[in-house]
Amino acid sequence: MTATTYNDASHEGEPTGFTRWLVTTNHKDIGSMYLLFSLAMFLVGGAMALVIRAELFQPGLQLVDPYFFNQMTTMHALVMIFGAVMPAFTGLANWMIPLMVGAPDMALPRMNNWSFWLLPFGFAVLLSTLFMPGGGPAGGWTMYPPLMLQTGTAFPFVIFAIHVLGISSIMGSINVIATILNMRAPGMSLMKMPLFVWTWLITAYLMIAVMPVLAGAVTMLLTDQYFGTTFFSAAGGGDPVLYQHIFWFFGHPEVYILILPAFGIISTIIPTFARKPLFGYSSMVYATASIAFLSFIVWAHHMFTVGMPLAGELFFMYSTMLIAVPTGVKVFNWVSTMWRGAMTFETPMLFALAFVFLFTIGGFSGLMLAIAPADFQYHDTYFVVAHFHYVLVTGAVFAILAAAYYWMPKWTGHMYSERLGQWHFWLSVVFVNVLFFPQHFLGLAGMPRRIPDYSVQFADWNMVSSIGGFGFGFAQLLFVYLLYKCIRGGQQAEAKAWEGADGLEWDVPSPAPHHTFETPPVVR
């Protein structure tokens, strides 16, 4: 591909309107579509969460049938994981990685277009199952057999949707790897790359490694259902626990797929607003790689109660506890980056600081869950629900929001309203804790997860949690409004929108022109 492809003259024939977005191969357009799609799915998944919290507001069944409740818990997870968080990170990768490494576009622009456009179709299929006879999937996002095999008409559609979403993720990852390894500006060695690029490189390898494993697991479900195989049926010589092993061999790396790019974002934002270089860059890279490696050998900690042999339980307990070491290194490095800096607290920094604090709380409960005998009590309770929402909502989602505020001036060319941003942050951070902190208590006191109704001793904390849920949910509408305002107008952003910002993306004007770095910059 030569530089002439990108000269201004080629703009003349470009389609406009909807066709522009449909056929675009521009990384910025595709990045924007990914981000907006993710925001839409975040609201859809959030609405499902509100159905759950509304039903759990008080004991007794008031609003929905238990089977519909189960569809909501299942779909909420699938939509949030595959529709909100993963596409948000891919959107950020599309927008920022070429700008950060000084490349003119992603390495494989047409495939990029396809990886995005698979998503709306995948989700159309997935969400349409809610309206099918027998309803949508209701066996949990983990889709354990034999329960999953009781799904109605929706069953093959769910599996097809997962295949489509998986293909999209794999293609997105190939693109990221090809871009990072081949298109860095002269002088940008691997160990000079911004940490966001590093964490995404490692994440992309994780995705390529495990998405096919998920595809395999759900395909075996499909053949068990329709083609007479018995992979997971004990009656035919199969093994229902085998599914769980395969699923979590995908599932554990998957949760790191959902958090590693967040680590990269936080490692970008904290130095900017502390006006001080990131502490321990190389140890951050090694810690990320260690976490990625460990993610492949800890999967059965999701299965401490299935009845593994003692040796298995011990191995997975020890390997899981080990994850605390590289994760701890990261937290210590972030705090050391703040130490003796000169901090200011714009919205991206507030979300980043909340991330460090609240993600660490999620890490602590994770360490508790690693202790296998204690997990015999914690497992499948609201304690686990609290744990993974602390790492995924106040972790991954807060990091995505931090990134959105941080780079919004670069995307739109306007500064967002700092006043609205601060409101959004404080409402979110207060309500998210009202929402999830009491769930620790509920789980420890004996409330299982995935139940539509509960005995009365759990009523008080559930009511608190539901109030937090509605508060947090509606606070996100403020973000939608803020984003809309920022796209429409506002104070003109400078090329380098933040005083302490560092990186190639701040060398191009704001908003970033349609084509950037047609001539690669030189990195010292």
Next chain:
Amino acid sequence: MTAATAMKRAGQLTALAAALITAPASADFGLLNMTQGVTESSREIYGLHMTIFMITVVIGVGVFGAMFYSIFRHRKSRGVTPSKFHHSTTMEIVWTVIPLVILVAMAVPATRVLIDLDDTSGSEMTVKVTGYQWFWGYEYRGEDVQFLSRLSTDSDRARRLDSGIKPASVDNYLQNVDQRLVLPVDTRIRFQITGADVIHSWWMPDLGWKKDAIPGYVNEMWTEIEEPGVYRGRCAELCGRDHGFMPIVVEALPKAEFETWLANRQASGEGMTADADADTTPETDGELAAR
């Protein structure tokens, strides 16, 4: 708006939320922690839970302390000049090695408890537990007593959508069954746990553990209850529509009373009637359809 005023406003909001919720509140806000349970193992598990919790609290105080100190002292508005350091091999070795040492120290007692829980030998009696959609089956091995245990009818009526019955008015709403699992105290009991249709999980917090009930598998676990009493638990693994409505109730009796109960049960022949119900899958399926 400055961060301080925003924080103040957020504080007012929380106060408002707190005021809203204290109105219908009862003493249940006090339900905060894991039960210590009524067995030696459950107390050991509680001990591990509190130890690891206290470790995280201490680390948290250190890390968050440093973070908030930095947030308050090292802010641009105080006119500080940012330092330039970005590396310290000594510090990085220190905060890699110290957590490792803590983890090893934590792994030792955890391993001991795990080995102990894994050893189901030396049991004096065996109970087979079978999970069904959506009730439990119990069989006293070699005693010719077996029965099914379902959600009690008053809870079952109240839990229907728009039943109009207040859960608080029902005795032990959603945690009462028609037939309790009666067990003797001070007896080493082995459980054999399996599932008939899908995966369930038999969870009794007061015994300190849960174990999955998986079709085609027989999982083993053991307990030795120290206190007579009634203990309540639940199915912990999502098992379909009525997953939330298959509670577990254990009634622990002194040994002699248990023997009397068992003898009565055998004499009444109830064990035999339940037998047909519980043992064959096709009949259970019929029953499911009926439900």
